[in-house]
Amino acid sequence: MPLSKLFRCSSTAAVAKRERRKEARPGELLDAALDLFVEKGFAATRVEEVAARAGVSKGTLFLYFQNKEELLKAVVRHNISGYYDDWNAQFEAFEGSTADIVAMRMNIWWEQVGATKACGITKLMMSEAGNFPEIAAFYQQEVVQPGQALIRRILQRGIDRGEFRPLDLDYAVYSIVAPMIFLFLSRHSGGICVPEQMQLEPKKYIASQLNIILYGLSAAPAPAVENTQKARP
Amino acid sequence: MPLSKLFRCSSTAAVAKRERRKEARPGELLDAALDLFVEKGFAATRVEEVAARAGVSKGTLFLYFQNKEELLKAVVRHNISGYYDDWNAQFEAFEGSTADIVAMRMNIWWEQVGATKACGITKLMMSEAGNFPEIAAFYQQEVVQPGQALIRRILQRGIDRGEFRPLDLDYAVYSIVAPMIFLFLSRHSGGICVPEQMQLEPKKYIASQLNIILYGLSAAPAPAVENTQKARP
Amino acid sequence: MPLSKLFRCSSTAAVAKRERRKEARPGELLDAALDLFVEKGFAATRVEEVAARAGVSKGTLFLYFQNKEELLKAVVRHNISGYYDDWNAQFEAFEGSTADIVAMRMNIWWEQVGATKACGITKLMMSEAGNFPEIAAFYQQEVVQPGQALIRRILQRGIDRGEFRPLDLDYAVYSIVAPMIFLFLSRHSGGICVPEQMQLEPKKYIASQLNIILYGLSAAPAPAVENTQKARP
Amino acid sequence: MPLSKLFRCSSTAAVAKRERRKEARPGELLDAALDLFVEKGFAATRVEEVAARAGVSKGTLFLYFQNKEELLKAVVRHNISGYYDDWNAQFEAFEGSTADIVAMRMNIWWEQVGATKACGITKLMMSEAGNFPEIAAFYQQEVVQPGQALIRRILQRGIDRGEFRPLDLDYAVYSIVAPMIFLFLSRHSGGICVPEQMQLEPKKYIASQLNIILYGLSAAPAPAVENTQKARP
DNA sequence: GATGAATGAGGATTCATTCAT
């Protein structure tokens, strides 16, 4: 049954290839695992499937990862490589209006995360956070907090430069974060966020949100909203 | 819902205890199930736990619910049905500004759903939608679509009355929906949405979002946002 | 739900009727049980179904029968009321040829047992004998042995009167018994004995068997059968 | 059946033990299953018992058989396949009297099936046919129909050669089939067919049946049987 | 007597993990 036995010869070329593959193994497993965890959920994904998709046997998977949970952790860690250094640098370097920074940030966030397979990690983390507090904490520290800190700095810049109204930053960050997270989740929520037949067009969605948010953040005079609303500061 | 209540005359003291319990059972089971499903997830919750928390045995649960999946469906149905009739009526009856309707809607949505145990259903549904397409479809039809339809009508009213700018409603609804879903999810996401130490204050969060959104929706003149942004219509 | 409550009044007529029904209960339960045991098998029949078909509640059944096994035993006992007294008497009284007795016996056996619901008991007993040795022993003693004894006496009569050849009765009885048992079983064997599309016509089947058997039993000279066959005695 | 045996060269001593066991497993499991299914019935047999008797764990069984029902089907297939080719060939090749073919057929049927463990399958199938229509259909097609077709051809040969009387084959086949099925069933019926203390001697039983049947089938002149009997054709 | 709500033992099946080869 193991056909590989029949075809494996001891030429150096073959050894080299095997060697190379050996080193590639963990990465292939992580890719396969990401796909499947995102597609079917953590619990519903069988390790055997992950192994099969990576082209190895079940046993081999356990050579590289202590258990299924460790595999999940590794998947998350592996897929949140530091965008933030780049993104922070971009922010520092930017010279235009803060509104433009916000717009750019959301669009790039989409392009570099939302449009990739990593998008599904948000939903994956949300679903599994309860069962894996340790990894949730890790994700919080490595992803959530730096992300929100960056948004915060952006908004602060707008306020400092008089482009944005004075805002309670603790809450204002969510006017940027919430729509983006919602967008990511909506793509893996099976119609729970956005009805399936609707199919959100991401770029249009972001534009629409920006159109509203930026106006709301701006230092222009506010309309009168009585009753439930606090007057603008 | 239990019609029998309407027809029972109070003379039968003898039948009381057993029968009263029987009527209470489904509700007790649904409450227990909601708690546990939200806390541990659907798959990770054992039916026996649900039964135990409701103070009955495993078998009793299956007297009232055909299987675990039906129990989940019943939980969803039990905790969401009936809001929309009220909410639609409220909307029809309201005479004030549309901004106030939006504000009221978000606050009431919070109070009647977000602040209750039912809040966790959003995350529960998102996590399980992939594994239970039937339930997802049910939720989509019974909850998501009517909810978004209501928001749509509200925004349409604002536009019709000249209070709001002309908007692409397909996308504008999410300026209301996204922050609320995000809020609900954040309370059950183990810090994936909002870092745990931050502890969002819901009323303040809603006020902050409203403050920005309503301004963004309003017909007042927009600030100049160049580059990525479309000019206001 | 129990509609009977609504209609039960305390008139003497009603009481009489209830009384009558009460006495009829065990019989109704036995009838229902026989139907279901034969149709679905013992294990696959739920006591609740039996009770429902008899028009009573599950609890009531246990008022009359200690448990499901006792119910089965009662069903068997109830449905093998003494044909043998009649049949033995018929045999004693008969004056014609023994071949005619055999023919009559098989036909009457069919009419009074095979064509009735009792027919299914043979298959039921065969299936359950292993699980209920006690009742198998009972059936053996009350049904199988008397039946074979009668056949034996019939054959003996044929031999004694020179109508039949001398036969080893221990085995010859099965030339009569086997075809009949096979017929009974075939009607409840789901195509294991006789392919379902074939549908044996009982009277024709019996005639065909008789035609062959009686010839084989008769004292007429035998054809030459070499090799495997013993010569006729 | 395991083709791999044919292709395995004997150089791989290292792989031996584990692999040999793997190949033996299905057979060991089928043997264990046959024993237990026949002894206790299908429903009453726990898969764990089957596994234990085969010396493996519960899980291992499911490595080889999708579920309990497939195990049953495999048992049937394993124990009946392949006789008919031989038997049909034997029939074609035979040159003696048709009476001898009949005699040989019954004796060999006994020796190759009745005297083996496979004998119990007949009763097993009869008991379970109602609950597993799919298996019943399979057995009907693979076992019952080919078997009866063979008997039919044998009888036809006898008629064609003037050895047997003209017979309605649809019914005459059962003069051969019924006694054999009865014999098989009797060995697993707990005394329902044949009282336990009697202990049928199979060879003697078959001889006795043959003695009667063959005489009845033969073209020799028939004795007068009046009344219920049709005159011989 | 009659009811039917409640019980809980019992069994098939899945799948992460181990380990002999």
Place this chain on the structure above:
DNA sequence: CATGAATGAATCCTCATTCAT
């Protein structure tokens, strides 16, 4: 290193039986 056969813990669900009313 790699394999995949073997394991057995874990859980849903059924249904005979009990017993408070």
